[in-house]
Amino acid sequence: MIKRHLPFATVAVIALVxxxxxxxxxxxxxxxxxxxxxxxxxxxGLAWGKGGMLTLGQGVFFGLGGYSMAMYLKLTExxxxxxxxxxxxxxxxxxxLWVPFxxxxxxxxxxxxxxxxxxxVLGTLVFRQRVRGAYFAILTQALAAAMVILLVGQQGxxxxxxxxxxxxxxxxxxxxxxxxxxxxxxxxxxxLGVLYLATRQLVNSRYGRLLVAVRDGEDRVRFLGYDxxxxxxxxxxxxxxxxxxxxxxxxxxxxxxxxxxxxxxPSLELVVAVAVGGRHVLAGAVxxxxxxxxxxxxxxxxxxxxxxxLQGALFIVVMTLASKGIAGVAQxxxxxxxxxxxx
Amino acid sequence: xxxxxxxxxxxxxxxxxxxxxLTVPEGELxxxxxxxxxxxxxxxxxxxxxxxxxxxxxxxxxxxxxxxxEHQIVRLGxxxxxxxxxVFEELxxxxxxxxxxxxxxxxxxxTRRRKGVSEAVAESLxxxxxxxxxxxxxxxLSHGQRQWLEIGMLLAQRPRLLLLDEPVAGMSxxxxxxxxxLLTAIAADHTVVVVxxxxxxxxxxxxxxxxxxxxxxxxxxxxxxxxxxxxxxxVYLGRRADDTVGERS
Numbered sequence: 400m401i402k403r404h405l406p407f408a409t410v411a412v413i414a415l416v417x418x419x420x421x422x423x424x425x426x427x428x429x430x431x432x433x434x435x436x437x438x439x440x441x442x443x444g445l446a447w448g449k450g451g452m453l454t455l456g457q458g459v460f461f462g463l464g465g466y467s468m469a470m471y472l473k474l475t476e477x478x479x480x481x482x483x484x485x486x487x488x489x490x491x492x493x494x495x496l497w498v499p500f501x502x503x504x505x506x507x508x509x510x511x512x513x514x515x516x517x518x519x520v521l522g523t524l525v526f527r528q529r530v531r532g533a534y535f536a537i538l539t540q541a542l543a544a545a546m547v548i549l550l551v552g553q554q555g556x557x558x559x560x561x562x563x564x565x566x567x568x569x570x571x572x573x574x575x576x577x578x579x580x581x582x583x584x585x586x587x588x589x590x591l592g593v594l595y596l597a598t599r600q601l602v603n604s605r606y607g608r609l610l611v612a613v614r615d616g617e618d619r620v621r622f623l624g625y626d627x628x629x630x631x632x633x634x635x636x637x638x639x640x641x642x643x644x645x646x647x648x649x650x651x652x653x654x655x656x657x658x659x660x661x662x663x664x665p666s667l668e669l670v671v672a673v674a675v676g677g678r679h680v681l682a683g684a685v686x687x688x689x690x691x692x693x694x695x696x697x698x699x700x701x702x703x704x705x706x707x708x709l710q711g712a713l714f715i716v717v718m719t720l721a722s723k724g725i726a727g728v729a730q731x732x733x734x735x736x737x738x739x740x741x742x
Numbered sequence: 743x744x745x746x747x748x749x750x751x752x753x754x755x756x757x758x759x760x761x762x763x764l765t766v767p768e769g770e771l772x773x774x775x776x777x778x779x780x781x782x783x784x785x786x787x788x789x790x791x792x793x794x795x796x797x798x799x800x801x802x803x804x805x806x807x808x809x810x811x812e813h814q815i816v817r818l819g820x821x822x823x824x825x826x827x828x829v830f831e832e833l834x835x836x837x838x839x840x841x842x843x844x845x846x847x848x849x850x851x852x853t854r855r856r857k858g859v860s861e862a863v864a865e866s867l868x869x870x871x872x873x874x875x876x877x878x879x880x881x882x883l884s885h886g887q888r889q890w891l892e893i894g895m896l897l898a899q900r901p902r903l904l905l906l907d908e909p910v911a912g913m914s915x916x917x918x919x920x921x922x923x924l925l926t927a928i929a930a931d932h933t934v935v936v937v938x939x940x941x942x943x944x945x946x947x948x949x950x951x952x953x954x955x956x957x958x959x960x961x962x963x964x965x966x967x968x969x970x971x972x973x974x975x976x977v978y979l980g981r982r983a984d985d986t987v988g989e990r991s
Contacts, residue, residue, distance in 0.1 A: 605844055606852040608837050612830045619828040622790065624816035624845035624899065633849065 406682075407596070414588045424577045431584040431652045433692030434591050436669060437685045438645035441591070442638030443673045444684030445598055449607060450634045451614030453532075455666050456539030459546045460514035460639040462661030464646025466550075467513060469563040469656045470497055471506035476567055484563065490555040497556075503570070507647060514643035515636045522632030529628075531617070540663055547662040562657025569651045580652070587648050591685070594641060599681055601637075610634055671714045677726025686725060743768040743933050744789065744903055749798035751784055751957075758784040759795070760957035766903075771929035773944055773965075774937045776954035777977065782937040783825065785954070786905045790822045791815045802903065816845065821901035825908050827888040831881030835872055835891060838880050839863045842895035862898045870894035870924065886917035893924065904934045910943055922947040945969070 418430060439457050446452045473482035474497065481493060500506045521542070525535060550557045557563075572579040601607055613620050613627045620627050650656050659665075669688065676687015691710070698706040721728050744766040751759040759781045766772050774782050787793035789800055791812040800807040807815055830838055836859060843862045844852060859867075859876075867873045870890040875883065880891060889909055896904055909925070910918045918940070925947060928934060938944055944951065944965060951968045953960040955977045961968055968974055 600855075601853055604853045604855050605841065605847075606849070608830075608833055608841050608856075609852060611832055612841055615830050615832060616828045619824075619830075621812040622816060622822055622824075623842050623895070624813050626811075626813050629849065 407592075411592055414592070415585060418588075419581050419584060424580055427584050428580055428652065429692070429696060430689075431580070431587045432649065433689045434584075434587045435645045435649040435652060436672070436692055437688040438587075438591050438594060438648070439642045439669050440673050440676070440684045440688035441594055441598055441681060442641035442645075443669060444678055444681045445602070445641075446635055446638035447670070447673065448678035448680070448684060449602055449614065450610045450631060451531075452631060452635055453536040453670070454539045454635070454638065455536050455663070455670060456541075456543040456546075457638070457642045457669055458543050458661035458663070458666035459539075460518065460642035461646040461649070461665075462546060462550070462656070462658075463513040463517065464510035464643030465650050465656035465661065466557065466563075466646075467500065467506050467510040467643075468647040468650040469566070470500035471503055472566045472569065472650065473563055474501040476565075482563070483565065484558040484561070485555060488555040488559075494556055510647035511640045511643045514639035518636040518639035519632055522635045523628070526628035526631045526635075529617075540666070543661070543663045543666045547658040550658045558657070560658060562655060562660070564655040564657075566651060566654055574651055574654065583648075583652050587652060590644065590648065594644075595681065595685065598637075602681060606630075668710070671710060673724075675713060675717050675724050677724030677729075679723055680726035680730075683724050683726025690725070743770075743803060744935070745799075745801045746785070746789070747799045747801075749785075749788055749800060750796045751781070751788060751793055752796050757957050759788065761798070762954070762957065762959055764952060764959060766933060766935055768933055769929075769931075771925065771934045771947075771949060772936070773948040773951045774935060774954060775939070775944065775951060776960070779956075780954040781957045782954055783907055784957075786822060786907055786935070786937060789815075789905060790820060816899070816901075819900075819902035820905065821896040821899055821903070822905040823889070823892045823896060823907055823909060825911060827885075827892045829880040829883070829888050829891050829895075832879060834877050834879055835883070836863060836867070836876045838891060839866050839894055839898045843898035845899060862900060866894040866898040869897060869927065871920070886913050886921070889913070889917075889921065890924065893921075893928070897928065902933060904928065904932055906934065906936045908937055908939060910938065910940055918943055941969075 419427060422430065439461055443454060443457055446454050476482070481490065485493075500509070525538060530538065550562075551560050553559070566574055568574055569579070569583075572582070574580070602610070609620070609625060609630055612623075613630050617627045620630075646656070646661070668691070672687040672691035673684040674687070675691060676685070677683025695706055695710070698709055717724055723730070744764070746762055746764040749759050749762045750757065762781070762785060764785070774785065776782050784793060788795050789802070789807060791807065791810055791814070795808060802818060802820060805818060807818075807820075830841070833841065837856070840856055840860065840863050843860055843866075867876055870893060872887065872890060872894060875887065880888070883891060893906065893909065906925075910921050913921060922943060925934065925936065948965050950963070951965055952962045953968055953974050960977065961971050961974055963971070
C-alpha cells in the first residue's frame with residue numbers, strides 16, 4: 400500500500416514544498432503555467448490514452464474556462480463600470496451575457512460546467528452517430544478553429560484578437576505580489592494532484608476497464624450490453640471539465656487569455672505533449688505537458704523560431720521510435736532492470 | 743422462445759434473407775447450417791439488432807426485437823459471439839469476464855474497483871477451463887482459448903439465449919472436441935443457436951438442425967433426417983443422394 404503511493408507522494412512533496420522554496424518567483428510562475436497545461440493533458444490522457452478519443456480541440460474547453468474566469472476578474476476591476484476593452488471598442492452598456500459573471504461562484508461553476516455541457520451535447524450528437532477515429536479528431540479541431548473565429552469576431556464581447564489582460568486582483572489579493580502567485584501555484588498543484596488521484600482511481604475501476612474495452616472494441620462492447628456512446632460522452636465530458644478548470648486557473652497565473660492561447664495550434668501542442676510523455680499512462684501525459692512546457696520556454700529563450708521545428712521533430716521521433724512516449728521507455732527500462740535483478 | 747416470421751433483409755438488391763420462418767423453443771440446442779451466403783450470419787445479425795430487417799418480425803420471450811438497439815437486446819438476455827473472436831487483449835481474462843458480468847450495473851457503480859471474483863465470473867472460469875489463465879492478459883490466449891473466453895463472457899452475463907457464430911472455426915481437433923462438450927453442457931440450462939459449417943462437428947454434437955439456403959429455410963429436422971434429405975445434399979453439398987455427408991462445405 401505504502402509502496403504503491405510512494406512515487407506520487409515524492410512528486411507531491413517536491414511540487415508542494417521544494418518547488419516554492421527553491422524556485423524564484425518567475426520560474427515558479429512558469430511551473431504553475433505548465434501545471435495548468437498538465438491538467439488539460441490529464442484529461443487528454445483519459446479521453447485519448449484510455450478512451451481512444453483523439454481530441455484536437457481541448458483548447459475550446461480550456462478557453463471557455465479561461466474566459467469565464469477572465470470575465471469575472473474584469474468585472475471586479477471595473478467596479479460596476481465597463482471593462483477597459485469594452486470602452487475602447489465603444490460598447491456603452493454591459494452585455495447581458497456578462498452580467499452573471501460578476502458572481503465568482505457563477506463564474507467558477509461556468510468555467511467547469513460550460514465545457515462539460517458543451518462536451519455532453521457534442522458527445523451525444525457525435526458518438527450516437529458512431530463518429531469516431533480521425534473523423535472525431537477533425538471535428539474537434541474544426542471546433543477549435545470555429546471558436547477562435549467566434550472570439551475574434553465578437554470584439555466588444557470578448558476583446559477580439561487581443562483577448563483580455565491586465566488583471567490586478569483575485570478575491571482581494573494583489574496578483575502582482577509574489578505571495579499571491581505562490582498561493583496560486585499551490586492551488587494549481589493541489590488541483591492537479593487531486594484530479595490525478597481521482598482520474599487514476601477511475602482508470603483502475605471497472606469503468607476504466609470498460610473505457611479501454613470501448614477503445615479496443617467498441618462494437619464488441621455494444622454486444623456486452625453497454626452503450627459505448629454513453630461511456631464515451633461521460634469520459635469526454637470529464638476531460639472537458641478538467642480543461643475548463645485548467646483554463647480558469649491559467650488566467651490569474653499567466654495574466655492573459657486570448658484566442659491565440661486556445662486555437663488549433665495550442666490544442667495540437669497539448670496532444671503532442673501527451674504523446675511525447677506517453678498517452679497510455681496518466682503520469683506520462685502529465686509529465687509530457689510539463690517537459691514540453693519547459694522545453695518550449697528553454698528553446699524559445701535561445702532560438703526564437705527553432706522550437707516549432709524541434710517540437711515537430713520530437714513528435715516524429717517519438718511516434719516512430721517510441722510510440723508509448725517517455726512513460727513507455729521508462730516502463731521498458733524498469734522491466735529490464737527488474738528481470739536483470741531477478742537473474 | 744425465439745420466433746422469426748417472414749424476415750426479409752436486402753443488401754443493395756441482394757436478398758440475404760428472403761422470408762425466413764424459424765422457431766427455437768426454450769432449452770433447445772439448435773444448429774444452423776447452409777452454404778456460404780445462405781444468410782446464417784445475417785440471421786444472427788437480425789436477432790441481435792446489428793441489421794434491421796426490411797420486413798417481418800423477430801420476437802424473443804414475447805418481446806419484439808426489431809428496432810431495438812444492440813445493447814438493449816443484450817439486456818433482454820440475448821448474447822452472441824462473432825466469427826472472429828473479439829476479446830479485450832489489454833485486459834486480463836478475469837477482467838474480460840468481470841466486464842461482461844457487470845453489464846447490468848449502472849455506470850456510476852462501475853467507478854468502484856473490482857474486489858475479488860464474483861460468482862458468475864468464477865462459474866464462467868470453471869466452465870470454460872480458463873482458471874489457470876485468469877490473471878493473464880487476454881492477448882496471450884490461443885485462438886481456441888479466445889473463443890472459450892468469448893463463450894465464457896456470454897455465460898457470465900447469464901443470458902437466456904446464446905447465438906454462437908462458428909465457434910469451432912479454425913480450431914484444432916482437440917479444441918473442437920472440448921468446445922462440443924462445452925456446448926452440450928451449456929445447452930443443458932440455456933437455449934443455444936449455433937451457426938456451424940463443420941459437418942463432422944455437427945454429427946457429433948447436434949440434435950436439431952435448420953438448413954438455410956439462399957435466404958430461406960430449406961429443411962428442419964434431426965441430423966440424420968437432414969443429412970439424407972436429397973434437397974439438402976443437392977444445394978448444400980452438390981453431391982449425389984447416395985453419398986454421405988462428410989466434408990466441410
